[in-house]
Amino acid sequence: MIKDSHHSQMEKMGSDEEDLLPALPRVDRFGFLKQEHSHSNGLVRSRSAYEYQRDERRIRKWRKMIGVGGSDWKHYVRRKPHVVKRRIRKGIPDCLRGLVWQLISGSRDLLLMNPGVYEQLVIYETSASELDIIRDISRTFPSHVFFQQRHGPGQRSLYNVLKAYSVYDRDVGYVQGMGFVAGLLLLYMSEEDAFWLLVALLKGAVHSPMEGMYLVGLPLVQQYLFQFDCLVKDFMPKLGEHFSQEMINPSMYASQWFITVFSYSFPFHLALRIWDVFLYEGVNVVFKVGLALLKYCHDDLVKLPFEKLIHALRNFPEDAMNPDTLLSMAYTFKVSKRLEELKEEYEKQRVTVPDAHAKKKELPPRV
Secondary structure (H helix, E strand, C coil): CHHHHHHHHHHHHHHHHHHHCCCCCCECCCCEECCCCCCHHHCCCCCCHHHHHHHHHHHHHHHHHHCHHHCCHHHHHHHCHHHHHHHHHHCCCHHHHHHHHHHHHCHHHHHHHCCCHHHHHHHHCCCCCHHHHHHHHCCCCCCEHHHHCCCCHHHHHHHHHHHHHHHHCCCCCCCCCHHHHHHHHHCCCCHHHHHHHHHHHHHCCCCCCCHHHCCCCCHHHHHHHHHHHHHHHHHCHHHHHHHHHCCCCHHHCCHHHHHCCCCCCCCHHHHHHHHHHHHHHCCHHHHHHHHHHHHHCHHHHCCCCHHHHHHHHHCCCHHHHCHHHHHHHHCCCCCHHHHHHHHHHHHHHHHHHHHHHHHHHHCCCCC
8 A cells, every 4th residue: 555655656756747848849850840730831740651762762863863962963965954953843852852943043052162161251241231130030931940149059050140230231231031041051051051051142153143132122032023924924924814803912911932932921931932942943932822822812812902902912721832833833834035135124214214314404494
């Protein structure tokens, strides 16, 4: 009896101690805090044996393709570019994503060519943007465990990368949307790797430079929004007309799509798949995904008045967020040639408008 009593007391003490322990946060497989009763992203469901084996096969194929540390990557891309493109569109295995992103963006080469530069920028240089960066850091992926702790390792790394870039490129400095881009990169690579990938993107190591999206006045964003507006009218004239009637333009809903490449308010699993393709194929995929979102919701959007339209364009339904469905639809849009035409048209408009202002200034004053 004494023994049983002792056991029951020990069990009670154990349960009391368990009650005192803080509950560990429930996170999804990407490290984001799970919402109670949330089944979004399909992350609650465990993978089947078939899915696990399929993923393992994909990882083996990718490892063979890139070689040790990426040693075979360039050779494979030259030999089988179509295979690489197809596999990237299917999604890069998460365990290899950081390395592959560095390889396809050209950032690995930049890192190797600039030893010690990042450390110099972080430790020895000062930035005029430091206070702005500190102010914004807590707003970047606030529901991710890596960035949650105030002044924790995640926030420190994010600060270092953004500060280093603001010194490296003083013309751009720091703009708020850059935090989500840098934050996304830091979830898959070291500070220094993330910094050089940011450089590769903004300076155009492989594709056209993105820095115009962050310069004063966001000139490249303005161009992209003009192009996107025209594409909507081209591909979905009924919706384009409805937008015009309701006085809706892309600056009201699509700016963040371009500035953060869908990393700001879209489900993370979808953002990653878009980034896989974006880093390999360039900004055209942002236009394509934007068009696919509108096409997916087309029949509902054309019926909505202004207020509900704005809300819908900022809150797409969960069933539209399936990467395979959305990206398959996105790839049906052929936009490259049209984007070039629209870029020329936009540049002509920009030239004529300042000229008109200049002539206006030259007019003699009224007497």
